[in-house]
Amino acid sequence: MKIFGKRSLLILFLLLIGSSGLFAADNTHIDSGATAWMLTSTALVLLMIPGLAMFYGGLVRSKNVLGTIMHSFVAMGIISVLWVVVGYSMSFGKNVLGGWFGWDSNYFFLKGIDTNIMDAGIPEYVFTMFQGKFAIITPALIAGAFAERVNFKAYCFFIAIWSLLVYNPLCHWVWASDGFLFHLGAKGAIDFAGGTVVHISAGVSGLVAALFLGARRGYPYQVIRPNNMVITMLGAGLLWVGWFGFNAGSSVSSGLSTAQALTATQVAAASGALFWILIESFHQGKATALGFASGILAGLVAVTPAAGVVQPYGAMILGILASTICYMGIQLKNKLGYDDSLDAFGIHGIGGIVGALLLTFLIRPSWMHDAAASAVGGKWTVWNQFGVQALAVTIAIVYAAVMTFLIIFILNKFIKFKSTENDEMAGLDRSYHGERGYGMLNPS
Amino acid sequence: MKLITAIIREVQLDKVREALIEADIKRITVSRVSGHGQQRIEEMYRGQIIIPDLIPKIRIEIGVNDAFVDITVNTILKAARTDGEGNVGDGKIFITPLEECIRIRTGERGGTAI
Numbered sequence: 001m002k003i004f005g006k007r008s009l010l011i012l013f014l015l016l017i018g019s020s021g022l023f024a025a026d027n028t029h030i031d032s033g034a035t036a037w038m039l040t041s042t043a044l045v046l047l048m049i050p051g052l053a054m055f056y057g058g059l060v061r062s063k064n065v066l067g068t069i070m071h072s073f074v075a076m077g078i079i080s081v082l083w084v085v086v087g088y089s090m091s092f093g094k095n096v097l098g099g100w101f102g103w104d105s106n107y108f109f110l111k112g113i114d115t116n117i118m119d120a121g122i123p124e125y126v127f128t129m130f131q132g133k134f135a136i137i138t139p140a141l142i143a144g145a146f147a148e149r150v151n152f153k154a155y156c157f158f159i160a161i162w163s164l165l166v167y168n169p170l171c172h173w174v175w176a177s178d179g180f181l182f183h184l185g186a187k188g189a190i191d192f193a194g195g196t197v198v199h200i201s202a203g204v205s206g207l208v209a210a211l212f213l214g215a216r217r218g219y220p221y222q223v224i225r226p227n228n229m230v231i232t233m234l235g236a237g238l239l240w241v242g243w244f245g246f247n248a249g250s251s252v253s254s255g256l257s258t259a260q261a262l263t264a265t266q267v268a269a270a271s272g273a274l275f276w277i278l279i280e281s282f283h284q285g286k287a288t289a290l291g292f293a294s295g296i297l298a299g300l301v302a303v304t305p306a307a308g309v310v311q312p313y314g315a316m317i318l319g320i321l322a323s324t325i326c327y328m329g330i331q332l333k334n335k336l337g338y339d340d341s342l343d344a345f346g347i348h349g350i351g352g353i354v355g356a357l358l359l360t361f362l363i364r365p366s367w368m369h370d371a372a373a374s375a376v377g378g379k380w381t382v383w384n385q386f387g388v389q390a391l392a393v394t395i396a397i398v399y400a401a402v403m404t405f406l407i408i409f410i411l412n413k414f415i416k417f418k419s420t421e422n423d424e425m426a427g428l429d430r431s432y433h434g435e436r437g438y439g440m441l442n443p444s
Numbered sequence: 445m446k447l448i449t450a451i452i453r454e455v456q457l458d459k460v461r462e463a464l465i466e467a468d469i470k471r472i473t474v475s476r477v478s479g480h481g482q483q484r485i486e487e488m489y490r491g492q493i494i495i496p497d498l499i500p501k502i503r504i505e506i507g508v509n510d511a512f513v514d515i516t517v518n519t520i521l522k523a524a525r526t527d528g529e530g531n532v533g534d535g536k537i538f539i540t541p542l543e544e545c546i547r548i549r550t551g552e553r554g555g556t557a558i
Contacts, residue, residue: 063454217458426455434488436500 031121037254038126044245045133049076049140051242054235055293056144057437059342062227063427064148065437071143071155075136078160083132084110090168091131095178101169102176120252130249131171138167138198144342145206148224149216149424152432154415158209158407166205166403170197170396181392185384186375187367189392192261193250195305195356196396203349204397205404207340212408213418215339217425227437229289236293240269243300247307261307264315265300271319272299279327294330297347298322302355306362314362321358322351356393360386445542445555446513450504451479452524452535457502463523464506469516471558473505483533501535507545509555 053072060068079087086108093104106112116124139159143150173179174191181189181196191197216224226232248262276295277287302322303315310318329350330343340346360382372380408417423431430436452460457474464472478498486493508516517537525534547557 422455425458430455 029121030117030123031254034120034252034254035122035126037258038122038130038249038252041245041249042126042130042133044242045130045137045249046076046242048239048242048246049073049133049137051235051238052137052140054231055239056147056235056342058228058230058232058235059226059290060148061224061427062438063429065227065429066433066435067152067428067431068143068147069437070152070433071147071150072140074152074156075140075143075159078156079136079139079163080132082160082163083128083135087135087163087168088128088131090164091135091171092176093172095172095176099173099178099180102172102178122252127252130252131175134194134198134246135163135167135171138194138202139163141198141202141344141348142206142209144344144348145203145210145340146213147341148428149213149341149419150428151416151419151423152428154411154417157411157415158417161407161411162205162404165407166201166400167197170201170399173395174392181395184392185388186371186380189388190309190359190363190385191305191356191392192308193247193304195301195352196392199301199304199348199352200356200393200396201400203345203347203352204400206344207338207349208401208404209408210340210345211338212405212412215337216341217421219339220334220337226290233289233293236296240296240300243269243304247304251308257308260311263312264303264307264310267312267315268299268303268306268319268322269296270299271316272296272302272323273319275320276323276327279324283327294326294343294347295319295323298326298351301348301351302358304352305356306359309364309367310359310362311364314359314364317362318355318358322354325354326350353393353397357386357389360389445545445558446508446510447540447542448504448506448508448513448516448520449538449540450506450520450524450535451477451501451537452504452520453526453533454500454502456524456526456534460504460520460523463519464516467515467519469506469508469512469519471506475503475505477501477503481533481535485533499533507542507558509558513539 049072053069056072057065057069088110089104089107090101093102093107096103104112110125110128113124113128118124118127120127139162142159142162143155173181174189174197176182181191189196218224243265244262247265248258251257251261273292273295276291276298280291281287299319299322302318303310306314306318326343326347330346333340333343333346363382363385368380368382368385371385372378375384411417419428419431450460454476461472461474464470478500480498483499484495485499486495488494504520506516517539520537544553545555545557546553550557
């Protein structure tokens, strides 16, 4: 900063803004139906972030409620800004550094897309903002793994760096037209709306972070109860609603594939939720509200990669399997005793892996037919596709785990990632925000 | 029998509770209260520094037999005092005589019911 003073930064900023508008619109027409749905989807996916804030916020103790909610909200600030500056370019630009991530100088500050209309008939701004919402929610999901014990400043730096070094490259590999996972096998690794990019990467990173930080004070001997299950349930509801934008919007159109994705989403969420409380009823004797909410999320997470390729019966099976395996995963967590506080790995990591792998056996026949047609030799079996899925999942797990560990390890040298004992006891709200979530609980 | 009532900082609750459990004093009642004391805390509200009238505190109530008064009080003193030397706002301990104590389940009275 000493060499590169404030004034020169300002001049650079003005130059960047001044050079926009070089690229005129091409001749593609706007498809107003698709654009309208994509605008709606963009808003719906944004709605998931306050939804997630409520879901997580209700599950922590009252002294941490605002801090936990801020983990989601601050992501809307940090990642939105980063996304516009470099994120979109790194994710959807052309391959650079051997395809590690993308880059396109037209996407830097979005300066070259002012009048762009994409082939799908939507303004590129809409696609950018839609994808930007995914970039926001992914690091916010991680926060569930280390809730109630993380330094706010360190968290802010963490999600910024994580977004640049983990999310953007993964997004590029899976969704950019020249990403290497996009071309794996006959028709690419299937990740319709972000099972690998969003949920597996967030879940695995959360697990690594939770193991690195260690457990909360008193865990697991001291009972740590949710402060407000009501906002948790409302948050889960908002996530379900928002997920229609997340999945159905990922068709980047307004047509048949949108309808297929939307239906699969509803079916998986419902069957996941229902099956979770069934298992719970048999295992523990009571159907809990938190169980229902967890089932909703497990089903939704599992159908996220699959929404474009499974039919309703497939979505139902995925929901059921996701709930069953996530439920067992959480039982195992309790046995192992690590502190994935709000089950970011238990739901998003495990659910994402279940969805990405098992969708293979539930793909609609027409997709397999198309895949066979484009495969070398004209044959493409379920097991071929399973190999592709397994490879994509493994790459995501290993990459997210290694990079997250490196980021936290290095960041921890500069800012202590874990709250000090006093900060943790006083609560995140007081220690990092100087506020109280529920001032009205006391006469004051 | 005595009733020990301690008004402490919210942030010290975990420490006091853990210390009491360690001293084998496990039957306590905790409530949130607000009150006036010598302490003035500043809070930020919309960029303004304000000083709220009533400050949130935690009240701990413990009924003990006479032999346990000292250890209870000392444990609370040690755990609730901040920064080693103490600060304004660390709170107070009140000790009042306790006339009777009855366990609802069995109806037994006096020292054994505590």
